[in-house]
Amino acid sequence: MIAFNLKLLSITYLFFLLSTGVNAQHKAPGFVLKGVITGSTDGTVVRLVDIDGQKVLDSAIITNERFRLKGQVAKPTTCWLQCDSEYAVIQVENTAMSFTSVLKEMKLNYTAKGGREQTLQNALDSQQRPYERITTSAYDSLTNKLYSDTVHKARLMQTYKKAQNTYMDVYVAFGRKHFNSYIGMDIVYMNRQRIPKDSILLLYNDLPSSLKATPVAKGLHTYATNKLAVKGEQFVDFDAKTIQ
Known part of the structure; x- marks a missing residue:
């Protein structure tokens, strides 16, 4: 009886080890x-x-x-x-x-x-950072009143606005160029009102099925097709420009 119980215990322990190993193999990496x-x-x-x-x-x-x-x-x-x-x-x-x-x-x-997304983030940062430094410097000078007169202040404001606009142009262009990524889709979604809706639809159509199934892609598709369904809507040419 003791031998039988020991054998049963051994078998149970063996199944436990096997199930633990299988679960460990199937556990997604982090x-x-x-x-x-x-x-x-x-x-x-x-x-x-x-x-x-x-x-x-x-x-x-x-x-x-x-x-x-x-x-x-x-x-x-x-x-x-x-x-x-x-x-x-x-x-x-x-x-x-x-x-x-x-x-x-x-x-x-x-x-x-x-991973791939951080590599894209690094590429985006390298394009945006020069303009971000300009806006940060101009903003600090304006908020801390480090200008000498009204002419200097106006020049700082112009510098800030110009760099900020270029910063956003770089951002949106990057999202359109790299739309086949999570960071690209997020950029386009957050700036969808700056992009023609027919252009968004063209971007969506080029996505693989795995990305089309994401909530962001579905949201963009809904946003684009709603207006495109309006009779007489003009279809503009798509041109994803890059800014060096």
Whole structure:
């Protein structure tokens, strides 16, 4: 009887090990983000926040200017990486990721590696940052009244508006050019009123079925087709321009 019970226990344990192994094999991989923030102090909390979902995906404590975050996302997700009062915008995917920055330069001068979406974010940043630096500098001068006279103030305002407009032109053009991505679809969706609806429909039609099934793509399709159904709507030529 004892031998039978031991055999039954062994078989049960074997099934437990097998089921655990199968579950581990089928468990979807997550992301691991390792980072260095120069100038940060020990004990500072770093948070990874899903911008759209408005939720913290993970947090960690800085030790020797280093941190490690991990978790899982259902799809590539635009996030804030927050440290102290500074932040950076990154694209999180279920892969190994890295982040490096000086604390006070996180917003405009970080370096990050990850999946395809972060590679696109890096490309977008390289195009936008020159104009973002100009707008930031002009804005600081205006808000802190660092101008010498009304002529200087007017020049700063003109510089700010021109750089801001170019910044947005770069942003929208990038979204149209890289529409076959989550970051591209998000850009187009957020700026859909700046883009002809027939152009949005052409972009949508070129998407693979996997991306057409996303809520953002469906929303854009609904937005575009509603107006296109109006009788007499003019169809404009599509031209996704790039800005160097």
